[in-house]
Amino acid sequence: MNRTPSSAAPTREQTDAVPGAGLDGGSSLSNGLKQRHLSMIALGGVIGAGLFVGSREGIAAAGPSIVLAYAISGALVMLVMRMLGEMAAASPASGSFSVHAERSIGSWAGFTVGWMFTALLCVAVAAEALGAADIMTAWFPGTEPWMWVLLFMVIFTGTNLAAVSNFGEFEFWFAALKVAAIGIFLVLGLLAIFGVLPGTDAPGAAHLTGDGGFLPKGVDGLMVGLLASVFAYGGLETVTIAAAESKDPVRGVAGAVRTAMWRIALFYVGSMAIIVTVIPWNNASIAEHGPYVAVLNYLHIPAAGQIMNVVILVALLSAMNANIYGSSRMAYSLTFRGQGPRFLNKVSGGVPRRAVLLCSAFGFLAVLFSFWWPTTVFQWLLNMVGAAVLVVWGFIAVAQLRMRRRLEREAPEKLVVKMWAFPVLTWVALAGIAAVLLLMLRDDNQRIQLLFTAGFGVALAVVGLVRQRALRKNAGTEPAKG
Numbered sequence: 346m347n348r349t350p351s352s353a354a355p356t357r358e359q360t361d362a363v364p365g366a367g368l369d370g371g372s373s374l375s376n377g378l379k380q381r382h383l384s385m386i387a388l389g390g391v392i393g394a395g396l397f398v399g400s401r402e403g404i405a406a407a408g409p410s411i412v413l414a415y416a417i418s419g420a421l422v423m424l425v426m427r428m429l430g431e432m433a434a435a436s437p438a439s440g441s442f443s444v445h446a447e448r449s450i451g452s453w454a455g456f457t458v459g460w461m462f463t464a465l466l467c468v469a470v471a472a473e474a475l476g477a478a479d480i481m482t483a484w485f486p487g488t489e490p491w492m493w494v495l496l497f498m499v500i501f502t503g504t505n506l507a508a509v510s511n512f513g514e515f516e517f518w519f520a521a522l523k524v525a526a527i528g529i530f531l532v533l534g535l536l537a538i539f540g541v542l543p544g545t546d547a548p549g550a551a552h553l554t555g556d557g558g559f560l561p562k563g564v565d566g567l568m569v570g571l572l573a574s575v576f577a578y579g580g581l582e583t584v585t586i587a588a589a590e591s592k593d594p595v596r597g598v599a600g601a602v603r604t605a606m607w608r609i610a611l612f613y614v615g616s617m618a619i620i621v622t623v624i625p626w627n628n629a630s631i632a633e634h635g636p637y638v639a640v641l642n643y644l645h646i647p648a649a650g651q652i653m654n655v656v657i658l659v660a661l662l663s664a665m666n667a668n669i670y671g672s673s674r675m676a677y678s679l680t681f682r683g684q685g686p687r688f689l690n691k692v693s694g695g696v697p698r699r700a701v702l703l704c705s706a707f708g709f710l711a712v713l714f715s716f717w718w719p720t721t722v723f724q725w726l727l728n729m730v731g732a733a734v735l736v737v738w739g740f741i742a743v744a745q746l747r748m749r750r751r752l753e754r755e756a757p758e759k760l761v762v763k764m765w766a767f768p769v770l771t772w773v774a775l776a777g778i779a780a781v782l783l784l785m786l787r788d789d790n791q792r793i794q795l796l797f798t799a800g801f802g803v804a805l806a807v808v809g810l811v812r813q814r815a816l817r818k819n820a821g822t823e824p825a826k827g
Contacts (some may be wrong), residue, residue: 375695382513387601395577407570430602440678453809470708534619731794
């Protein structure tokens with residue numbers, strides 16, 4: 346495909362020669378994100394609506410063993426983030442793993458994983474907007490959900506159309522509120538467990554081993570809880586996309602990845618352990634109000650339900666903001682590399698505004714689908730991207746496996762962050778991803794999501810392969826790989 350000089354992507358030699366330069370026009374984007382923005386995005390990004398809302402189903406399925414489920418899935422996520430961090434620190438790019446997949450596997454791989462991730466984030470924007478609107482209509486009964494959806498979409502589209510520092514500032518304060526909320530919850534839970542909180546007695550291990558035991562629904566229940574926990578971690582990849590727009594992307598992504606272990610252990614595994622230790626896993630309040638509200642009510646915290654609704658609303662709005670940002674940057678990166686419509690390949694004021702508008706419009710259109718066809722088109726969209734995060738993780742693992750060997754040969758000094766016990770743990774991660782996919786086949790609802798995602802992924806891969814072959818035929822040579 347021929348390109349004009351103004352839109353030509355840097356060559357591999359040019360990119361390697363410029364520290365921090367990306368392969369996707371990252372140098373034409375602004376570097377308005379500060380280190381404190383990245384630090385808080387990394388810290389708060391792990392605390393999403395999936396933790397506050399999705400954990401309810403996981404606890405109902407697994408009981409106290411939800412702690413083990415989150416620990417297993419958390420270990421898998423740590424491996425994925427470490428691999429992604431190794432590649433992002435060696436070659437920062439706003440297209441992140443799509444760029445790495447293109448270099449290490451082939452242009453079809455970058456095309457497939459990039460557009461799948463973009464679609465995933467756009468549909469997630471719609472789901473989060475609807476969730477936030479539900480909270481607002483409960484607070485303001487005379488209003489309609491579409492009013493709040495429109496308001497939130499306008500606010501965050503405007504935020505992302507402005508300087509990237511606006512996105513960073515919003516996420517900084519959103520993350521600060523989420524971290525403060527979960528921190529207070531953890532402290533209160535620990536005080537209750539040790540019996541030093543007024544009005545509480547130390548529960549010991551009664552709720553962990555009683556009420557049906559640690560595995561009240563057996564291994565099958567643990568597996569369902571494991572699936573619920575895996576999808577709660579989706580979205581952590583955004584910090585490596587954001588790092589490309591900071592003044593020191595290598596430092597930013599390295600710091601985020603190195604602290605991933607304690608963040609996951611503390612926020613996810615720690616809070617699950619507190620919930621099932623403080624109250625019985627089958628407490629009716631968990632199903633009615635959610636696990637966090639149930640614990641706060643048990644501890645006699647005034648207005649617990651409303652407090653958590655505020656926190657959940659912040660988590661949803663934070664995810665909306667981050668997903669509009671992440672999808673627009675991925676779409677821009679793809680088009681800059683010739684993997685999408687050229688009209689998106691434009692930056693003004695350091696922001697890919699056309700990509701922002703397109704991704705926001707798709708998100709809002711998906712919301713309209715939820716009103717018009719809630720059980721058909723919108724459900725198809727949700728199913729289509731249901732297992733997309735696992736596909737993304739699989740591409741990350743394969744790309745890291747191949748890129749690491751190239752870096753060791755050609756540029757070992759770029760290995761600022763290294764994957765642990767390479768290549769053994771990379772293969773362990775791939776096996777873990779395959780195992781989760783196989784578990785999805787055992788559950789009817791999960792099987793439908795997997796089949797939709799597989800169909801969408803195969804369609805993208807076919808288009809990507811056709812494009813790759815056409816490029817080879819036109820150029821007469823095979824595109825360079827990493």
